[in-house]
Amino acid sequence: MLGYTITQWIFGILSFMAIMFALMVVFSRNPVNSVLYLVLTFFCIAGHYLLMNAQFLAVVHIAVYAGAIMVLFLFVIMLMNLNEDAEPQKTMVSKIIAGVIGGMLLLVLVGALKGTSQLGLSQYGHSEIGLVKKLGHVLFHEFLFPFEIVSVLLLSALVGAIMIGKKEIK
Structure with missing residues (x-):
């Protein structure tokens, strides 16, 4: 109990909250509430990404x-107008x-994880691997040409979508 660091406490709290929100997604009777609990679960998972020093992944x-x-899920749920009578x-049985x-499934997962040791994520790879600065350096130095090709492809797709969706003037 005394040997825990603040990171381990935050990990435990985020894990507990993610599990509780995930259970609320499953057990909530209102579909809109389920989607909102799922958003909270995603925020807890993003917190885990931040603990693993992957800021870009957390933001994305x-x-x-x-x-x-989740906005699309909410629109679909609200458009479907789910009632208890129709469900x-x-x-x-x-x-x-x-x-x-x-x-x-829970028994299989516990059995599979029983023999594993504590996950030491910091010992693998470079400690700054998830930083946006490092990603930008690699993207704009080592992969500059493919990045520019993708930008031209996206621009041409945007122009094509505008041309297809544009009304013809007669």
Whole structure:
């Protein structure tokens, strides 16, 4: 208990919160609340990325998953107008089978992780590998030509999409 660092405490708190929010996603009866709990789970996972010194991955995770995909999920859920009357009810047998299969999966995961030692992520690779400065240096020095080719391809796709979507003037 005395040998824990602040990083280990933050990891434990983030892990607990991520698991609790993930369980709330599963057990919430309102689909909109489930999506919001999933966004909170994504924020906790982004916190784990920050602990592993992967700032760029954390920002991209928030922007892509919590920002874009979850907004689409919310729009779809709200457009579908889900009611309890329209939702098919699950039988008790299917709930028991789902519980047994989930328990077996948990048993397999615990058995697989039982023999592993503590994960020492800091001992692998360079300590600054996830920094944006390092990524930018590699991107603009070693991969400058492919980066420029991708930018030209994206620009041509943008122009093509505008030309296809433009109304014809008669």
